[in-house]
Amino acid sequence: MQHISPFNRLQLCLREFWELNYKKILSIPLVILIFFLLFLLWPGNYLYTLIFNPKMAESPGYFLAAMESGYGRARVIILCLIPIFLILVSNSYLKSLKTSVSYAVRPFSNLDRVFCLWIYALFIIGLSIFSVYLYDIITVSVFKSTYYNKTLILLEEQGNLYPKFQFGSFFMPLDAKIYFAVSGIILLLLPFYHLAYFLFQKNSLLWSVLLYILIIVGSIYIYVKFIINYYFIIPFHPVITSTIYGVMVCIVLALFVASFKEKLKEREV
Amino acid sequence: MIRIDNLSFHYKKDITIFDNISTSILPGHIYGLLGLNGIGKTTLLKLICGLLFPKGGSINVNDFTPSEREVSFLSDVYFVTDEVDLPNWSIANLITIYGPLYPKFDKRYFNEILSAFQVDNRENLNDLSYGQRKKVNIAFALATNASLLLMDEPTNGLDIPSKTQFRKIIAKHISDDKTIIISTHQIRDIHHLIDHLLILQKHHLILDESIYELSQKIKFQQGNFEDALYTEASLNGNINILTNPNNEDSSFDIELFFNAIHENPTFLQTLKTINTHGHAAH
Numbered sequence: 370m371q372h373i374s375p376f377n378r379l380q381l382c383l384r385e386f387w388e389l390n391y392k393k394i395l396s397i398p399l400v401i402l403i404f405f406l407l408f409l410l411w412p413g414n415y416l417y418t419l420i421f422n423p424k425m426a427e428s429p430g431y432f433l434a435a436m437e438s439g440y441g442r443a444r445v446i447i448l449c450l451i452p453i454f455l456i457l458v459s460n461s462y463l464k465s466l467k468t469s470v471s472y473a474v475r476p477f478s479n480l481d482r483v484f485c486l487w488i489y490a491l492f493i494i495g496l497s498i499f500s501v502y503l504y505d506i507i508t509v510s511v512f513k514s515t516y517y518n519k520t521l522i523l524l525e526e527q528g529n530l531y532p533k534f535q536f537g538s539f540f541m542p543l544d545a546k547i548y549f550a551v552s553g554i555i556l557l558l559l560p561f562y563h564l565a566y567f568l569f570q571k572n573s574l575l576w577s578v579l580l581y582i583l584i585i586v587g588s589i590y591i592y593v594k595f596i597i598n599y600y601f602i603i604p605f606h607p608v609i610t611s612t613i614y615g616v617m618v619c620i621v622l623a624l625f626v627a628s629f630k631e632k633l634k635e636r637e638v
Numbered sequence: 639m640i641r642i643d644n645l646s647f648h649y650k651k652d653i654t655i656f657d658n659i660s661t662s663i664l665p666g667h668i669y670g671l672l673g674l675n676g677i678g679k680t681t682l683l684k685l686i687c688g689l690l691f692p693k694g695g696s697i698n699v700n701d702f703t704p705s706e707r708e709v710s711f712l713s714d715v716y717f718v719t720d721e722v723d724l725p726n727w728s729i730a731n732l733i734t735i736y737g738p739l740y741p742k743f744d745k746r747y748f749n750e751i752l753s754a755f756q757v758d759n760r761e762n763l764n765d766l767s768y769g770q771r772k773k774v775n776i777a778f779a780l781a782t783n784a785s786l787l788l789m790d791e792p793t794n795g796l797d798i799p800s801k802t803q804f805r806k807i808i809a810k811h812i813s814d815d816k817t818i819i820i821s822t823h824q825i826r827d828i829h830h831l832i833d834h835l836l837i838l839q840k841h842h843l844i845l846d847e848s849i850y851e852l853s854q855k856i857k858f859q860q861g862n863f864e865d866a867l868y869t870e871a872s873l874n875g876n877i878n879i880l881t882n883p884n885n886e887d888s889s890f891d892i893e894l895f896f897n898a899i900h901e902n903p904t905f906l907q908t909l910k911t912i913n914t915h916g917h918a919a920h
Contacts, residue, residue: 372710372741384735388727471723473689476712476739634707638689 375478382481386489389465390458394493397454398500401447405504408443415439415539429523436512436520438537444505445543448551451497455490455559462486463566470638479633483563483626490559498548505542512539557618560625567632639664639700640686640786640817646694647678647685655681657841658695665785666814667848668831671821672896673838679821680720682838683788686819687717700785713740716779720791722771726764729757729774740782748781754803769795776804780811787818793827801827829892837899844906845899849890855912857882858891868898868905879905881912 373381387394409416415435419426426432465472466482517540524532534540561581640663647656655678663669673679684690685697688704688711697704702711724732729752737743752759755773763771772795779787793801808831812818819836820828835852837845856867856879863869866878877891879898898905 372713373738377738378709381735381738385725388731388735389725465723469723470684470689470717470719473707474687474712474715474717475736476709478709479707637691638684 375481378477379481379484382477382485383488385477386462386485389462390489393454393458394489394496397493397496400454401450401497401500402504404447404450405508408447409508411443429526432516433520433523433527436516436539437534440508440539440541441537444501445547445551447501448498448547451494451551452555452558454493454497455555456562458489458493459486459563460566463563466633467567467636468638473636473638479630482633483630486563487559487626490556494552494555498552501543502548509540509542557622560622560629564625564629564632567629567636641698642686642695643698644695645685645692645697647681647690648693654841659843660695661836661843661846663817663819663836665817666812667817667834668808668812669817669819669834669836670825670828670832670892671819671836671838672825672892674900675823677838678841679838680790683717683790683819683821686786687715687788688712689717714742714784715786716740716782716784716788718775718779718787718789718792720794722768722775724763724771724775726762728762729759732763732774732778736778737781740784742783744781744783747783748777751777751780751807754807755800769797769800772796773800776807780807783816785816787816789818789820789822791822791824792820793822793824796827804828805831825892825896829890832892835892835895837896839899849892852895852909853882853888853890854885855882855909856880856895857886857888858894859888867908868894868902870894870897 408414410420411417415426415432418431418435426435463486520540521532524530536544558581565580642659642661642663645656645659646654648654659682671679671682681690685692686699686704688707691705699711700714702708704711704715727735733745733748737745737748749759752774755770755777757766757770757773757777761770763774766774772792776789776792779789793804796804805828808818808828820832822828832849834848835845836843858877859880860875860877862876863878863880866876866880868879869876870878877894879894882888
């Protein structure tokens with residue numbers, strides 16, 4: 370009896386996930402595009418005003434204000450859709466793992482399931498960030514090629530010869546740091562969500578969020594009460610301190626992932 | 639071989655499902671698992687394939703502990719559930735993705751069974767009726783050539799010709815290295831297939847005997863008999879269960895036999911006192 374290799378099994382596990390969710394995954398760039406367009410055409414935004422109130426759009430005051438800060442923080446809000454995508458894609462899979470007999474007796478190992486969920490989570494995060502990045506770059510490029518010179522001329526007329534465009538301007542793409550921060554936060558929450566799905570029978574999302582908040586509040590309390598208030602705390606070099614925190618976070622995350630794998634093993638269907 | 643030793647199980651502590659069940663299930667046989675609704679037939683099947691964990695005792699399937707759900711164990715077991723929860727893919731996709739997980743999977747055999755069931759293998763599972771989906775699941779289960787096949791109400795939803803096909807296919811499928819356990823209420827659909835009976839009642843396995851052994855003890859006959867162990871009136875007159883001292887051949891009526899056990903509490907005890915030559919032991 371020739372058993373399939375673990376690598377091929379993982380491939381099949383990934384294929385299974387893909388076949389179950391490819392429509393949702395492929396629609397992510399489209400949904401992000403729709404949100405981008407919605408944002409750009411939102412009442413009060415420059416393009417909306419240009420279409421429905423061209424006179425106002427041409428007034429220098431409004432035009433400059435729109436170009437300098439009209440892009441706003443909406444792109445960050447769009448980035449916040451990523452956890453929703455992750456939940457929408459993995460929710461049905463997690464539910465099947467938890468309740469479906471045919472999924473539970475399928476000859477995949479628990480590690481295959483964990484790897485599969487993580488690989489797709491990383492893929493979805495990557496795809497979403499790439500989509501936001503792409504649409505952001507396109508929007509900025511279009512605005513730069515269309516309105517940049519006009520903006521510079523208007524600013525020169527106002528005496529601003531060396532304008533600096535800040536975050537929020539139509540001429541400034543999102544900073545890479547924001548992408549990293551959002552990805553980091555999602556990756557911190559994800560193992561907890563996976564585990565919580567198996568810890569709580571009902572309303573897993575609500576309970577997991579509440580428990581996560583409780584953990585954060587507890588951590589802050591411990592940090593403030595026992596670390597910040599202790600005057601004799603050993604003053605480590607900032608790099609060492611951040612490394613220690615990083616390692617601690619990694620340990621906690623690894624514990625979550627390991628607990629999730631154990632919960633998969635212990636589940637009864 | 640499946641060895642069940644002192645198996646106890648409950649969902650809630652105060653509601654016992656199984657209390658110290660022990661049996662050995664041998665390869666090469668088709669076992670019929672019978673019992674009233676809610677008695678724990680599906681639960682027993684789930685315990686055997688590792689979906690539930692025993693609260694007491696142990697289960698051993700071909701030297702594996704099912705609750706550990708090792709990949710090698712799962713790739714040699716298939717559970718056909720009453721409700722078909724296959725994904726909404728094309729049949730071709732189902733074979734491509736799940737087929738390689740079972741080392742003995744035979745695609746040609748799968749297509750043969752599907753054509754016997756008159757299901758087009760180019761179809762999408764989403765477009766099939768409940769009965770057709772069930773046929774696909776049964777075809778897949780058989781094509782895995784798994785050593786242990788667990789079937790929960792396999793004929794539910796099948797049309798009449800398909801039930802006949804099902805019987806033929808199962809009869810052809812069983813071999814010395816395979817075990818099939820069928821849990822069903824539609825016993826007339828499969829009663830010629832079953833060669834061993836497992837009957838659950840009140841948290842216990844009250845009967846674990848082959849049809850051959852039972853046929854040596856009892857026979858089924860129409861008419862009026864004063865010494866009948868059990869009698870049931872039918873449109874064609876009374877049908878009786880009688881002792882079989884002369885080892886006469888009769889078609890074993892599992893439904894009547896089950897009714898006898900269920901309706902007449904002393905029937906089973908009387909049966910136990912009869913030896914394999916149909917004589918009452920003294």
